[in-house]
Amino acid sequence: MPREKFEHDLHRLMDEVLELGAMAERAIAESVQTLKNQDIAHARGIMEADRHINEKRYAIENEALTLIATQQPMAGDLRTLAAILEIASELERMADYAKGIANIAVMIGAEGLIKPLVDVPRMADKACDMLHRALEAFIRQDVAAARAIPKEDVEVDRLYEQIYRELVTYIMADPKAIEQATKLTWVAHNLERVADRVGNICERIVFSITGHGEELDTPPAFPRS
Amino acid sequence: MPGSPSSGIQVRGLSVRYGARVALQDVTMDIESRQITALIGPSGCGKSTFLRCLNRMNDTIPNARARGTVHIDGTDVYAPGTDVVKLRMKVGMVFQRPNPFPQSIFDNVAFGPRVLATHRGGSLADVVETSLRSADLWAEVKDSLRQDALGLSLGQQQRLCIARVVAVAPDVILMDEPCSALDPIATLRIEELMRRLTEKYTIVIVTHNMQQAARVSDRTGFFWLNEARAGILAEFGATEQIFTSPRDRRTEDYITGRFG
Numbered sequence: 204m205p206r207e208k209f210e211h212d213l214h215r216l217m218d219e220v221l222e223l224g225a226m227a228e229r230a231i232a233e234s235v236q237t238l239k240n241q242d243i244a245h246a247r248g249i250m251e252a253d254r255h256i257n258e259k260r261y262a263i264e265n266e267a268l269t270l271i272a273t274q275q276p277m278a279g280d281l282r283t284l285a286a287i288l289e290i291a292s293e294l295e296r297m298a299d300y301a302k303g304i305a306n307i308a309v310m311i312g313a314e315g316l317i318k319p320l321v322d323v324p325r326m327a328d329k330a331c332d333m334l335h336r337a338l339e340a341f342i343r344q345d346v347a348a349a350r351a352i353p354k355e356d357v358e359v360d361r362l363y364e365q366i367y368r369e370l371v372t373y374i375m376a377d378p379k380a381i382e383q384a385t386k387l388t389w390v391a392h393n394l395e396r397v398a399d400r401v402g403n404i405c406e407r408i409v410f411s412i413t414g415h416g417e418e419l420d421t422p423p424a425f426p427r428s
Numbered sequence: 429m430p431g432s433p434s435s436g437i438q439v440r441g442l443s444v445r446y447g448a449r450v451a452l453q454d455v456t457m458d459i460e461s462r463q464i465t466a467l468i469g470p471s472g473c474g475k476s477t478f479l480r481c482l483n484r485m486n487d488t489i490p491n492a493r494a495r496g497t498v499h500i501d502g503t504d505v506y507a508p509g510t511d512v513v514k515l516r517m518k519v520g521m522v523f524q525r526p527n528p529f530p531q532s533i534f535d536n537v538a539f540g541p542r543v544l545a546t547h548r549g550g551s552l553a554d555v556v557e558t559s560l561r562s563a564d565l566w567a568e569v570k571d572s573l574r575q576d577a578l579g580l581s582l583g584q585q586q587r588l589c590i591a592r593v594v595a596v597a598p599d600v601i602l603m604d605e606p607c608s609a610l611d612p613i614a615t616l617r618i619e620e621l622m623r624r625l626t627e628k629y630t631i632v633i634v635t636h637n638m639q640q641a642a643r644v645s646d647r648t649g650f651f652w653l654n655e656a657r658a659g660i661l662a663e664f665g666a667t668e669q670i671f672t673s674p675r676d677r678r679t680e681d682y683i684t685g686r687f688g
Contacts (some may be wrong), residue, residue: 275639277434277671325572414673 209274213283216266217342218286220294223259227294228299228331230256231380231397235327238308239320246308253302260295264288279411286411287347290341293400293407297334300393307386317373317380323390326362329355330397337404346412353402355418360421363395436630437482437600442496444477445488450658451477457541457664458651464622464631466641466667467677469651469682474659475634478651481505482510482632483519494554501599518546519600520593525609526585528577528592533560533569536577536588540596555595562628563591564621583614587621594625601625603633607640619644642671647670650679 230249237246266356267287270276276284333352370384399420406419437459444452444555452474459465462537465476477486484505486492498505515679517540528536537556540546546555556573560566565587569580577588586606603622607615622631622644635641641648648670663676674680681687 209685277638277642277685278674278680278682281672 206274207281209270209276212266212270212274213276213280216263216270216287217283219259219263219266220290221338221342222299223256223263223291223294224334226256226259227298227301228334229336230298230329231304231394232331233307234301234304235320235324235390237305237393238311239324241311241313241316242403243309243312246305249305250302250309253298253344256295256298260291263291268292279414282411282414286341286407289372289407290404293404297397297400300397303393304390307390311383314383317377317383317387318369320387322362322366322369323394324389326359326366326394326398327338329359329362330394330401333359333398333401334404337401337408340405341408341411344408344412349405349408349412350417353405353421356398356402356421359395359398362391363391367393436463436501437632438497438499439478439481440497440499442478442481442494442498443613444474444481444495445479445491445493446489447491450656452481453654453656453658453660456660457661459630459632460647461501461630462626462628464626464633464644466645466648467632467634467651468636468638468641468648469659469662470653471636472659473651473653473683475651476499476604477659478661479521479604479632479634482600482602483508483516483521484520485516487512507676513544517546517549517596518598520596520598521604522586522606523595523634524605526589528580528585530576530578532574533580533588534573535579537591537595540592544596544598551668555590559591559595560588562594562625563587564617564624565591581614583610586610586614586618590618590621592627594629596628600630600632602629605634605636608636615640638671642667650674650676650682652678652682 230252233245234249236242237249267284271284333355336348337352339345340352367388370388373380374384402421403421406417409419410416437455439455439459442452442455443450455478467478469475480486481494481498482500482505488492494506500519504510529539534556537559538552541552541555557566560569566586568584577585580588590601607618610618619640622633625631633645645667647665648667649664650662650670651659654660662677663670663674665675670679671683676681
């Protein structure tokens with residue numbers, strides 16, 4: 204078969220993107236767990252492990268650039284490599300959000316939570332599930348799935364709005380809650396951004412498959428003007 | 429519509445046979461004036477045959493028969509009364525291997541204007557200088573115009589051949605793999621030269637080097653073989669579209685190296 208080595212290298216690179224996605228997904232899910240369980244040691248571990256994710260992202264970038272330079276890919280192959288570069292960067296930024304959440308867990312420390320965390324883990328679960336399926340769509344080159352997943356962002360936006368309003372009521376009831384409520388709003392904001400970036404990934408997948416850029420963004424659900 | 433002046437080249441339903449074998453089938457293509465059009469595709473798919481139809485070089489091949497029409501700036505190339513010598517003056521050609529005559533650099537460039545007497549009204553030396561400047565060779569040879577052209581490097585020889593074509597003031601320059609015998613530096617010089625030449629000339633280039641087609645051309649035509657092993661134009665479009673998002677599966681497979 205022609206281009207056997209290129210095919211092999213390209214598929215290996217796609218597998219590595221999948222692996223980077225799994226690392227980012229785990230970091231997001233676990234960061235929210237450390238916040239919920241107030242597990243400071245684990246939160247510090249997540250912050251520390253972020254550098255492995257950064258290293259992996261740069262390794263993928265290097266390999267993709269090497270393939271472009273040495274194999275001169277064209278058309279669909281070139282678009283796939285461009286998508287890999289973009290997706291790796293999105294995943295790395297998602298992991299940064301997880302690091303931010305872990306940092307908030309460390310900052311809140313052992314002080315009692317102003318409310319039990321229910322919707323924040325739901326947001327994390329939803330965002331991680333979207334991410335997981337987006338990367339599956341990339342590997343399977345499933346354009347229909349890539350177009351459908353960003354629509355689910357409204358659910359994440361709805362949860363974000365709900366959390367925000369709830370935290371505002373806590374602040375109004377007790378101004379001492381302002382500091383922690385603000386931090387928890389950051390957490391929700393980070394998770395909302397993760398879901399937005401899943402949308403970006405899906406746009407890259409559609410472009411890599413079809414060759415046409417499509418705007419898959421849903422309108423911002425919150426804050427509404 | 430074919431025939432309007434300065435409108436490049438219009439090819440309609442062009443087919444070529446060599447005896448019983450159909451080399452090219454039913455090609456329709458509009459080549460824009462003062463642009464570079466690259467023709468790519470595997471060996472034997474009719475690219476060079478197509479190129480040679482544009483100045484009727486195929487007439488020199490026994491048993492070659494062309495059907496269809498080719499209009500260049502309004503002139504029907506295959507019309508019965510066409511003066512083939514004038515046509516080839518108007519549509520010059522650069523070949524795969526540089527083919528300078530075993531004469532001086534000056535005489536190589538002066539050959540066409542002398543034979544065709546196209547330099548009337550201006551001095552031959554001026555035509556030679558202008559042509560060598562156009563071909564980006566003047567600075568290198570201006571002090572050695574009387575030296576043997578075969579003493580030049582291959583890259584210089586190819587630029588000399590381009591100067592020789594330019595000397596008879598063509599409208600179109602056909603290039604059949606003009607860089608395949610050249611090293612990468614000489615190749616890049618020819619490519620840069622081609623870009624500059626589009627200020628005055630329409631260029632059609634056959635190349636097996638897809639990176640070259642991608643780098644240098646405005647539009648790209650992909651030739652392929654049909655079931656009957658005849659060459660067809662499978663896809664034709666803007667170069668950036670062909671190399672990033674080809675519409676035809678065969679183009680995609682060919683340019684990504686999956687067959688061909």
